[in-house]
């Protein structure tokens with residue numbers, strides 16, 4: 001039985017078009033000078049994001065870390081929505097490498113979303129010399145562990161305005177910004193308005209084998225290139241992977257298809273009596289009483305998923321067809337009782 005892999009949208013394999021683009025890629029030494037294909041990808045993504053420049057980095061974690069390192073010094077504080085990837089899933093690098101003391105903001109604005117008033121409150125005002133200085137707001141759109149939830153444009157603007165008024169820089173973890181823009185039907189650039197830096201992943205949902213881009217001002221990207229080298233992320237003939245990234249961007253108009261797939265999965269599960277919410281993007285979180293037992297049963301019927309706290313996370317992606325989702329539902333029906341809340 002072929003397992004249906006809904007653990008993540010990172011499990012996709014490069015398409016034949018990506019592989020042939022990789023084979024044919026024009027390359028150079030990106031550490032000595034510039035790799036021409038990486039430069040094309042960086043310019044294309046900067047334009048999509050409505051920013052001056054972008055820098056290719058091997059992973060989303062490195063893109064976020066460089067973003068944080070650009071803005072933080074030891075003794076600084078940064079704010080991020082509770083359960084943000086930078087808080088819990090990047091091994092504390094925001095603190096021990098970028099030097100910032102993290103502060104989680106509860107989701108008072110809705111799932112995954114703090115309010116502008118919380119930003120103002122948490123930023124506080126400068127205290128005596130021995131207090132932390134609030135320097136940065138790190139947003140996440142979509143918010144992975146809240147269930148792929150979207151921050152709409154007006155709310156994004158209000159959060160950025162609150163941060164700026166409090167003297168904070170803004171970094172956006174946009175690993176799945178593609179999905180937020182597709183759900184809202186807005187240009188990507190509307191969701192980067194006012195940010196100082198943004199990180200987007202080509203390996204999540206779009207199908208590239210690796211690679212993220214950090215976007216920002218041209219001056220910030222010059223400094224970011226130094227930091228990338230410092231972290232060991234300067235690559236030589238990176239055009240080979242950048243070529244796959246350029247092909248991955250062709251999937252942008254189809255991202256919403258993955259939202260429809262996961263919505264169908266959620267609807268089917270509700271038909272089995274499971275309390276599945278309506279997904280906003282390509283992620284579905286199902287709260288379960290016993291995650292480990294449920295995951296083992298799912299594996300047994302050939303459906304792969306991941307635990308997120310006390311919930312099970314299913315993610316749709318381009319390597320799953322709509323027929324695969326129907327097949328997943330057929331396989332899940334006999335074990336659906338394990339996905340029902342107590």
Ligand SMILES: Cc1ncc(COP(=O)(O)O)c(C=O)c1O
Nearest residue numbers: 059060061062085144173175201
């Ligand atoms: C919201 C978010 N940010 C950052 C990352 C890190 O990306 P990478 O795995 O490429 O380092 C992830 C990975 O899943 C993510 O979901």
